[in-house]
Amino acid sequence: MLCCIVASVFIIIAESVQSFRVAYGQWFFLLEWFFTAIFTVEYIARVW
Structure with missing residues (x-):
């Protein structure tokens, strides 16, 4: 989970x-x- 937070x-x-936003904007959105x-x-x- 820590790796996910850092990423x-x-x-x-x-x-x-x-x-970066112009070049990889769609990837950022998906990630x-x-x-x-x-x-x-x-x-x-x-919670469960």
């Missing part, structure tokens, strides 16, 4: 760079949703 933060930081899904599943598992 998510890295994606957010990389997306803030205009040239952000991927990590959001992982974090949501993990949260639901902890």
